[in-house]
Amino acid sequence: MLVHSVFDLLAWLSAFLMARFVGRMEWISQTRTPLRDPAYFIALSLGAIAGAFVFGSANIFLAGRFWQIGHSIAGAIAGGIVAVELYKLARGIRGSTGAQFVAPLALGIAIGRWGCFLAGLPDFTYGTPTNLPWAWDFGDHIRRHPVQLYESLAMMSFLAVYLREISRGNAFVLGQGFYLFVGWYAVQRFCWEFLKPYPTLVGPFNLFHLICIVLLAYSLLMMRSNRELRPAV
Numbered sequence: 578m579l580v581h582s583v584f585d586l587l588a589w590l591s592a593f594l595m596a597r598f599v600g601r602m603e604w605i606s607q608t609r610t611p612l613r614d615p616a617y618f619i620a621l622s623l624g625a626i627a628g629a630f631v632f633g634s635a636n637i638f639l640a641g642r643f644w645q646i647g648h649s650i651a652g653a654i655a656g657g658i659v660a661v662e663l664y665k666l667a668r669g670i671r672g673s674t675g676a677q678f679v680a681p682l683a684l685g686i687a688i689g690r691w692g693c694f695l696a697g698l699p700d701f702t703y704g705t706p707t708n709l710p711w712a713w714d715f716g717d718h719i720r721r722h723p724v725q726l727y728e729s730l731a732m733m734s735f736l737a738v739y740l741r742e743i744s745r746g747n748a749f750v751l752g753q754g755f756y757l758f759v760g761w762y763a764v765q766r767f768c769w770e771f772l773k774p775y776p777t778l779v780g781p782f783n784l785f786h787l788i789c790i791v792l793l794a795y796s797l798l799m800m801r802s803n804r805e806l807r808p809a810v
Contacts, residue, residue, distance in 0.1 A: 580692060580695045580696055583692065584688060584689055584691050584692025584693075584695065585689060585692055587688050587689075587692075588684075588685040588686070588688040588689035588692070589685065591681075591684050591685060591688050592681035592682065592684055592685035593681070595680045595681045595684045595685075596677060596678075596680070596681040598680075599677065599679075599680045599681075599740075599743075616664065617661070617664060617674070620660045620661060620663070620664040621657050621660055621661050621664075623660060624656040624657045624658070624659055624660020624661065625653040625654070625656050625657035625660070626653070626656070627656050627660075628649075628652040628653050628654070628655050628656015628657065628659070629648040629649055629650070629652045629653035629656065630646065630647070630648055630652070631652060631656070632649045632651065632652025632655070632656075632784065632785075632788065633646075633647030633648040633649035633652055634646055634647045634648075635784060636649065636775060636783075636784050636785065637701065639775070639776050639778070639783075639784060640701070640774075640775055640776055647701075649785070650686055650689070651762075651766055651785050651788045651789065651792070652788065654682075654759065654762065654792065655788055655791065655792060658759070658792075658795065661674070661675075672803060673752065673753065673754070673755050673756065673799070673803055674755075675754075675755030675756075675758075676751070676754050676755055678755065678758075679739060679754045679755055679757075679758045680736060680739060680740060682758065683732045683733075683735050683736040683739065683758060684732075684733075684736055686728070686729075686732045686762075687728075687729045687730075687732040687733045687736065688729070690702075690725040690726065690728050690729040690732075691725070691726070691729060693725040694713075694723060694725035694726055694729075697715045697716050698715045698716055698717060702724070702725055702773075703715050703721050703722075703723075703724070703725075703773075703774075704721045704722025704723065704724035704769075704772045704773055704774075705721060705722055705772050705773065705774050706719050706720060706721055707720060707721060707722050707772075708720065709722070711723065722772040724769045724772050724773060727765075727769050727772075728765060728766065728769055731761075731765040732762070732765075735758070735761045735762075739754065739757070739758070752803070753799075753800050753803065756795075756796045756799045756800045756803070757796070757800075759792050759793075759795060759796040760792075760793055760796030760797065760800075762789075762792065763789040763790070763792035763793040763796065764789070764793060766785065766789050767785075767786055767789040767790070767793070770782075770783055770785050770786050770789070
């Protein structure tokens with residue numbers, strides 16, 4: 578799993594550098610940031626860590642009926658959102674505060690998924706068998722969907738469009754960027770989950786399908802209720 582750890586570090590480093598890059602943009606630099614509010618950062622971190630490990634470990638248990646510590650990007654996003662929204666409610670903060678996370682998260686996920694891909698079968702993120710030309714053998718002589726790369730490509734595509742639009746000063750994207758990110762992540766992840774060998778919980782849906790449905794509902798609800806084009810400052 579060394580290769581996975583290396584790409585995790587690359588993902589964190591790239592996210593940090595991207596945050597510095599977008600932070601130089603006048604509009605982004607004026608938004609509320611964790612560095613200006615340590616309690617916000619603590620709430621976000623605890624929620625993301627808890628969500629990552631709870632949902633990642635739960636999925637492993639559902640798949641193999643044994644307890645093993647795992648982690649999940651979808652779980653981290655969901656946990657971080659719950660923690661931050663509770664914090665904002667307690668502090669009376671309105672509007673989006675996630676603009677500074679959009680580009681770093683998109684890039685970090687795109688790079689991190691390459692680590693999942695190169696880690697192979699032990700990472701338990703591989704796809705179902707397929708005969709498509711780009712199918713990949715992860716070492717068990719079964720050609721599978723490289724769903725990790727599907728997600729990487731999807732998030733890089735989102736990042737390219739997002740950076741283009743904020744550079745153009747697109748008011749809608751500037752004001753609703755974080756919710757757009759959550760919605761896009763949920764939709765593309767929901768699609769790829771049909772190509773994974775995870776156990777289903779409700780009809781054809783697995784645990785991450787259900788998380789994605791909740792994330793998409795959150796995204797749509799917040800875009801509808803958040804009438805401000807600029808987040809709270």
